[in-house]
Amino acid sequence: MMLLEHHAKELLASVGVTIPEGVLLTAESLNQTIVNLALPYMAKAQVPVGGRGKAGGILKIKSQADLGPAVEKILGMTIRNHPVRSCRLEAMVDYVSEAYFSLAFDPDSGTIKILAAAEGGVEIESPEMREKLLQVSAPADPAQAALAMETLIALLPDHLRTIFCQVAARLIPLFFEKEALLIEINPLFITRDGGWIAGDAKILTDDNALSRQKEMRALIEMHPDLYPEASLKLAQGFDFVRLDPDGDIGLVTTGAGLSMQLVDEIIQRGHRPFNFCDIRTGGFKGDPSRLIQVLKWVASGPNVRSVLMNFFAGNTNLAELVPLILLALKEVPELRQPITLRMTGNGLEAARVILAESGNPIHVETDLERAVDRALAVAGEAAHA
């Protein structure tokens, strides 16, 4: 999970990194928050992707009167498909130069990659800037990473060496303790007095480590509204992502890869999936509650006209799954959209009998292509009705 800048900076501050003074605002807290920042200051959209400055998600607040409209504008934005749910107000920083620092892992070699540059800023991705990046790799171990960092520091200009020693001493232990996947500080502001301030921060944490990373877990639990996907995964044990609020196809599917592929193919055919879903039938254990939850969300899509369920029972059994689907449908009477159920694999014939006996009018296909054809045709007809 990519931490929002505000939370990433708070985490950095907890290990002694200087950050600009700032406060987080949401639509709910806007009127109750007292802002003590000296004018002018910045209002920054909080989204888990880069490029928000270019998208207009960073505004300068020059007078108290600017604040309301600026925050309102930012909270109404969608940046690279991410609705902006919060905004950080932040003091301006007086700096003499911008540097760059990041710690990440290299999936291929399984090592830690440390990058640093005497110049940073938003153009770090440009080829000229990339050339100026200094890079070292180290085994995934804090002591070895610290050792590698020393060789990198030796290559930096004199005035930055002490600063990067401090950067390394704080961030390398943090990376390992919090099981981060990425820590990037860009820009890393160098101040007139030789100090340094984290101007922006990207921290990517590992969802798989949440069971032993209590602090990260608490952060998600405290802000389910700001981390909806991670919060859901933590609470329910499966993935559900709202892709398109106006989508016409609701998906109840299992498996990350196949569900992604279905989303791709449906979009390619001119329809708009409301959601992505990896419901994980293996985790049902005879309980329909995941299905009930997903059906409720799908039913809540204002433009959902057709529901596609896909279950390839390679290791599960359809005769156990279908009764759960029937139970779940009873609990979600508001789901009135026609359902196309594609099922194939273990227990198919027994599952067909159970469905027939229930009298439920779900349309069954065993072939995925035909199921998609039918689900899209139903949505098309409903749209023209």
Added chain:
Amino acid sequence: MLNAFIEPGIPVLVQGATGRSGRSQTAQMVEYGTNIVAGVSRRDDEQAKLPLFRNCTEAVSATGARASVAFVPPLDVLPAILEAIDAGIELIVTVAEGVPVHDALKAKAATREAGIRWVGASTPGLAIPGKLKMGFLPNVSLAPGSLGVMSKSGTLSYEVCYRLVERGFGQTLWVGVGGDAVKGVRFADLVPIFAADPATQGIVVVGEIGGSEEEELAEALIASGCKKPVFALLAGRSALEGVTMGHAGALIQANVGTIETKTAALRKAGAEVSQTIKDLVDMVGATLGHTLV
């Protein structure tokens, strides 16, 4: 020769053999024909049909097991791998979903140092159809044939192989490398294996957004000079940047691991990149159709 990677009769032990899924999956692997020689568990199990041992070293010295498949919870995967390494296991498959990346980094370093093959962190495993199955690739998608299959996603590869099998195209070897960001065996590692195997007439790649594994695969294909047809399907064209879509590895960050970079790299290496499952299946049929009996 596939034997350089896995032999059909290799003696296999099961770590976590007495757990709920470990027990049922072990029975299914035995039924499939896998030479399962031992189970490893801290617990006794009166229902166990296999000789049970307290640790891998005991199991290896008593039975000669050379490979392991671990049905243990995600936080126990790293200790299981280290135990298997100590026992001298040559190849280990781990199936648990949700292994922390920092554990996978340690496992990768340890398996690499020991010179052993690790299929994981989280995968449905591998199979030589009709002969061996380590993990739980579904029987309906498996059939002996002429395709070498490598896949990140379990479910998508089940669907793809199921349809290929329906059309008469089975597999020589299928390795699910998994959707994790940090893993043991990667796509590129399988290129020399499939390239050198005379029975493998085509390679099917079930990839997805995120990371750079498909790009590495393309480089490995070019470097190997492998002239076998390669058919790729890449999921996640429409995934949201910055959000994890089910697989930890499928997180795209700015300009890295996009469908565009992967498609371009694979096409440059001569691979057919399909946008739909149907197109991939049709492409395999059109290219290798003459081998159908």
